[in-house]
Amino acid sequence: MKLPDPAPVLDKDTFRAGMSRLGAAVNIITTDGPAGRAGFTASAVCSVTDSPPTLLVCVNRSSSVYDRFTENEALCVNTLKPDHEPLSRLFGGKTAMDERFAAAAWSVGTSGAPVLQDATVSFDCKITSKADVGSHAVFFCEVLAIVCHDVADGLIYFDRAYHRV
Amino acid sequence: MKLPDPAPVLDKDTFRAGMSRLGAAVNIITTDGPAGRAGFTASAVCSVTDSPPTLLVCVNRSSSVYDRFTENEALCVNTLKPDHEPLSRLFGGKTAMDERFAAAAWSVGTSGAPVLQDATVSFDCKITSKADVGSHAVFFCEVLAIVCHDVADGLIYFDRAYHRV
Numbered sequence: 001m002k003l004p005d006p007a008p009v010l011d012k013d014t015f016r017a018g019m020s021r022l023g024a025a026v027n028i029i030t031t032d033g034p035a036g037r038a039g040f041t042a043s044a045v046c047s048v049t050d051s052p053p054t055l056l057v058c059v060n061r062s063s064s065v066y067d068r069f070t071e072n073e074a075l076c077v078n079t080l081k082p083d084h085e086p087l088s089r090l091f092g093g094k095t096a097m098d099e100r101f102a103a104a105a106w107s108v109g110t111s112g113a114p115v116l117q118d119a120t121v122s123f124d125c126k127i128t129s130k131a132d133v134g135s136h137a138v139f140f141c142e143v144l145a146i147v148c149h150d151v152a153d154g155l156i157y158f159d160r161a162y163h164r165v
Numbered sequence: 166m167k168l169p170d171p172a173p174v175l176d177k178d179t180f181r182a183g184m185s186r187l188g189a190a191v192n193i194i195t196t197d198g199p200a201g202r203a204g205f206t207a208s209a210v211c212s213v214t215d216s217p218p219t220l221l222v223c224v225n226r227s228s229s230v231y232d233r234f235t236e237n238e239a240l241c242v243n244t245l246k247p248d249h250e251p252l253s254r255l256f257g258g259k260t261a262m263d264e265r266f267a268a269a270a271w272s273v274g275t276s277g278a279p280v281l282q283d284a285t286v287s288f289d290c291k292i293t294s295k296a297d298v299g300s301h302a303v304f305f306c307e308v309l310a311i312v313c314h315d316v317a318d319g320l321i322y323f324d325r326a327y328h329r330v
Contacts, residue, residue: 009309015218018311021286022210022244023319023330025188044211046189048223049299053180056221056303058213079187121186131296133305134214138221140298144174146183154188154323158330165188165321165328 023158026080028091029057030106030114031065033072038065039100039114041092043157045077053143055123058136066137073127074111075141078119080155082164088155110144120154122147188323191245193256194222195271195279196230198237202279203230204265206257208322210242218308220288223301231302238292239276240306243284245320247329253320275309285319287312 024043031038044058057075059066069075080088091100106114109124116122125141132138156163189208196203209223222240224231234240245253256265271279274289281287290306297303321328 009307010218010311012215012218014311015215015308018286018288018308018313019212019220021313021316021319022192022212022242023188023190023321024211025323027187044213045187046209046211046221046223047184047187048209048303049225049301050177050180051300053175053177054298055184056211056223056298058211058221060214077187121183123183129298131303131305133219133221133294135216136214138213138296138303140296142174143180143183146175146179148183148186151186154186156188156321156323156330158190158319158321163330165323165330 020160023156026088026155026157026162028078028080028087028116030076030078031069031072031074032114033074033112035068035071037101037114038068038097039091040065041088048140055125055141055143057139057141059139060135061132061137062135069127069139070130072112074113075125075127075139076109076111076113076115077123077125078116079121081120081151082153082155084155085162115147118149119147120149120151185325188321191253191320191322191327193243193245193252193281195241195243196234196237196239197279198239198277200233200236202266203233203262204256204279205230206253213305220290220306220308222304222306224304225300226297226302227300234292234304237277239278240290240292240304241274241276241278241280242288242290243281244286246285246316247318247320249320250327280312283314284312285314285316
């Protein structure tokens with residue numbers, strides 16, 4: 001007999017309220033390839049190691065874009081600047097993909113993923129492995145190329161609001 | 166015959182310069198238990214899922230504190246506020262552990278890890294699994310308890326400098 005998993009000690013609302021106090025950069029994560037183009041806004045991105053250059057991105061496995069990322073095995077993290085706040089909201093909502101991408105200028109990265117032309121920085125990546133954790137997957141991504149722009153300020157999401165640093 | 170791994174496409178300096186443009190909250194990650202007390206400054210922390218409440222922390226496997234975390238299986242993420250900048254530098258340097266901890270007031274979390282008494286927010290966690298990626302390990306941590314303080318501002322590291330949001 002398999003016993004049910006114990007309930008988490010902490011409720012979701014308390015967890016989310018706590019996490020809102022951990023400031024993070026705002027990014028648009030894009031992909032393109034055989035499974036089609038997709039992009040969404042995310043702050044759950046972090047550097048893992050420079051040996052080899054690797055970052056990670058957390059994605060909800062039940063999201064509509066999830067399969068496109070796993071099938072394309074390509075991903076670009078486009079880190080936003082303060083005047084990208086409307087673009088962040090657009091890619092964080094329910095707008096159709098074509099309409100999202102029409103709102104900005106893009107080039108194509110080595111991986112095939114769309115690279116936002118005036119991002120603070122873009123990390124063009126190959127997804128090399130993933131780990132499933134509860135409702136989400138963590139994509140481990142080798143960074144193939146970086147496009148860095150000379151932008152003074154960054155866009156941070158903290159305390160459920162956008163901030164400029 | 167095993168061929169050597171191909172060299173990464175991207176050099177470390179380019180990777181680090183790109184990552185400096187991805188702003189992130191500054192945290193002191195602590196542990197205590199059978200293997201002893203330890204703490205270090207890190208920005209490579211992110212939310213994974215609220216089902217069950219989980220975050221991740223990236224740690225260099227060659228660091229002197231690594232074994233204490235894996236053996237204690239306990240960890241607290243203490244997110245810093247702007248006036249914690251000296252504490253961030255202290256826990257990011259070579260100072261002895263006792264001296265680091267003497268510089269602030271701590272309580273003890275459910276996990277056994279030290280909880281910084283005036284952090285913006287503290288996430289007391291049990292390390293539930295890990296993934297090795299190159300030089301680093303990613304600790305997946307179930308959040309057991311959260312202590313949230315009524316602090317207006319957060320401390321962000323961006324462009325190789327501290328910023329207030």
